[in-house]
Amino acid sequence: MNAGDLVALELQELYRRGKTRTDQGLLKIDYRAEAAQAPFCFDIVNGKLHRNGCDAIPAASRDALYFVWEPGAGLRAAACRKCRPAALKTGAMSRDTTSDIIYGFLSIMDQFGSVLRQRGQEYRNSPRGRRLARDFNQLVSALDQTQREALNVTLTSLDGLVKIVGEVDTGLARQAKAGNGHRTKGRPAKPSTGRNGKEKV
Amino acid sequence: MRTPAWQPSETTLNTLDSLVREYRGRVEENLTPLIRDYYPAMLAGDRLECRKLLELSSKMTIVGLACTLIAGYPFDDRRLEISSIFGACCFLGDSSLDDFGDQTARDYIARYELLLTKGWFEIRNDREKLFYMTLTRLFAERDVLDVMLRQAILGLFLSQKKDVEMRSGASSLRTLPQRSRLRLLRECARDRSGHAITLLNLFLVPSLSLEYHNLVYAAGSLIMHIDDHGDCHFDRSHNRWTYMNQLKDPVPALRRIFSSTVERIYRGLPESEGRDLLIAFLYRYYLTRLRKHRLERGRGISWTVYE
Numbered sequence: 019m020n021a022g023d024l025v026a027l028e029l030q031e032l033y034r035r036g037k038t039r040t041d042q043g044l045l046k047i048d049y050r051a052e053a054a055q056a057p058f059c060f061d062i063v064n065g066k067l068h069r070n071g072c073d074a075i076p077a078a079s080r081d082a083l084y085f086v087w088e089p090g091a092g093l094r095a096a097a098c099r100k101c102r103p104a105a106l107k108t109g110a111m112s113r114d115t116t117s118d119i120i121y122g123f124l125s126i127m128d129q130f131g132s133v134l135r136q137r138g139q140e141y142r143n144s145p146r147g148r149r150l151a152r153d154f155n156q157l158v159s160a161l162d163q164t165q166r167e168a169l170n171v172t173l174t175s176l177d178g179l180v181k182i183v184g185e186v187d188t189g190l191a192r193q194a195k196a197g198n199g200h201r202t203k204g205r206p207a208k209p210s211t212g213r214n215g216k217e218k219v
Numbered sequence: 220m221r222t223p224a225w226q227p228s229e230t231t232l233n234t235l236d237s238l239v240r241e242y243r244g245r246v247e248e249n250l251t252p253l254i255r256d257y258y259p260a261m262l263a264g265d266r267l268e269c270r271k272l273l274e275l276s277s278k279m280t281i282v283g284l285a286c287t288l289i290a291g292y293p294f295d296d297r298r299l300e301i302s303s304i305f306g307a308c309c310f311l312g313d314s315s316l317d318d319f320g321d322q323t324a325r326d327y328i329a330r331y332e333l334l335l336t337k338g339w340f341e342i343r344n345d346r347e348k349l350f351y352m353t354l355t356r357l358f359a360e361r362d363v364l365d366v367m368l369r370q371a372i373l374g375l376f377l378s379q380k381k382d383v384e385m386r387s388g389a390s391s392l393r394t395l396p397q398r399s400r401l402r403l404l405r406e407c408a409r410d411r412s413g414h415a416i417t418l419l420n421l422f423l424v425p426s427l428s429l430e431y432h433n434l435v436y437a438a439g440s441l442i443m444h445i446d447d448h449g450d451c452h453f454d455r456s457h458n459r460w461t462y463m464n465q466l467k468d469p470v471p472a473l474r475r476i477f478s479s480t481v482e483r484i485y486r487g488l489p490e491s492e493g494r495d496l497l498i499a500f501l502y503r504y505y506l507t508r509l510r511k512h513r514l515e516r517g518r519g520i521s522w523t524v525y526e
Contacts, residue, residue: 019256022359023256023356026351026352026355027342030342030351034342038339043336043337043338044339045337045338046336046337046338047363047364047369048369049366050373060429060432061433062413062432062436063413063433065433065434067429081374081381082409082410084367084371084374084432085370086366086367086429089429090428090429095430096430096433
């Protein structure tokens with residue numbers, strides 16, 4: 019089983035066992051809240067681009083509308099003659115900014131830290147992990163000075179991020195313990211070992 | 220009678236047939252390891268369910284190939300793998316909706332809705348495990364938070380949900396005037412397959428221009444009507460209403476839908492190998508499902524693999 023499949027299954031296993039906080043989502047595909055803010059909508063049945071809310075949108079197309087932030091090259095050919103949508107300079111839908119990504123990363127560390135740690139340890143000691151380490155060392159030895167410096171900057175940044183995440187994670191755990199003593203964030207109170215490679219969660 | 224301009228040439232039909240044969244083998248190579256890992260029972264015995272899955276995936280792959288060529292991109296190994304997995308994912312999801320009764324369908328819809336809104340999915344058996352793994356593999360291929368892609372995923376889900384609700388509430392459908400009932404059934408079929416083909420397209424070519432999307436959507440809707448006509452006797456025996464099986468005279472109606480849709484695709488898409496391949500596929504599919512309908516009317520329904 020590849021690592022990606024295993025993590026995907028383990029995450030759902032945590033949910034099945036009731037070891038996740040149900041108020042927290044893992045991934046939200048549902049776009050409906052954001053869609054209300056879109057400037058345009060595309061009637062995919064009739065191939066017409068409208069302003070959001072245009073009354074020329076046929077009722078029969080209401081389940082086949084795609085909300086659009088940036089119509090791109092197809093705007094002119096598909097534009098509704100009644101509402102005459104024109105390209106806007108406003109930004110795209112509010113999507114993942116850098117801080118969103120960092121918070122997303124932190125939330126996953128917060129909720130699934132034990133699973134990630136366990137997988138990291140297993141992967142590091144697996145033949146594949148060892149092979150990766152060997153290949154990585156060979157790759158580094160083949161780099162020139164400029165490339166090595168660029169790589170060092172990247173690795174230092176990553177190392178710094180991991181340390182920050184670790185500190186925040188510890189801080190959150192301490193606060194939670196001080197709060198009511200029950201919030202374990204999906205982790206056992208003590209690290210469990212010797213369970214055939216499976217974290218006790 | 221004059222031959223329509225869209226009529227596929229013998230050369231294109233021969234190319235299509237050889238591509239189908241080639242891709243059937245490659246799809247099997249792509250999917251068998253995944254099936255072996257997560258739902259090995261599917262590979263045991265007569266493998267009927269597996270063969271049906273592979274057949275659907277092969278068809279999806281041909282549609283995916285045509286759409287990729289229409290957009291002007293090469294259909295490389297990665298796109299072939301995405302199409303194969305997409306077909307498997309559709310087969311398994313549809314089987315939860317169509318093959319195990321209304322209660323299973325409603326239960327699956329509730330759990331799948333949670334997956335799309337929160338990311339959690341309770342896996343109950345190996346079939347669902349395989350479904351979930353195909354889904355995660357697909358989600359790993361592209362940015363699933365892309366504006367169009369996430370809307371296509373949700374659009375497909377909402378049309379499936381509507382289909383299941385309409386099926387469960389068949390008695391309330393009966394109270395509607397015939398014209399309204401047919402309109403609802405037609406729109407539901409249109410959207411279920413229209414969103415599905417749009418989703419396949421977005422997984423293969425995320426940057427496809429809007430002006431092509433509605434023609435591809437129309438092709439998807441046509442596939443659903445053709446499919447429903449082919450499954451007419453099966454659906455009726457399960458008391459399941461579709462637009463096609465509620466029409467008094469479905470064959471001429473399907474002929475009209477087929478001709479007008481193919482004409483629209485032919486006129487609307489730029490001349491390309493992909494356009495011709497898509498039309499050739501629709502033509503072949505239309506003819507084989509007319510034959511399936513006739514066969515099952517004569518000898519009764521059977522759960523078999525139709526190539």
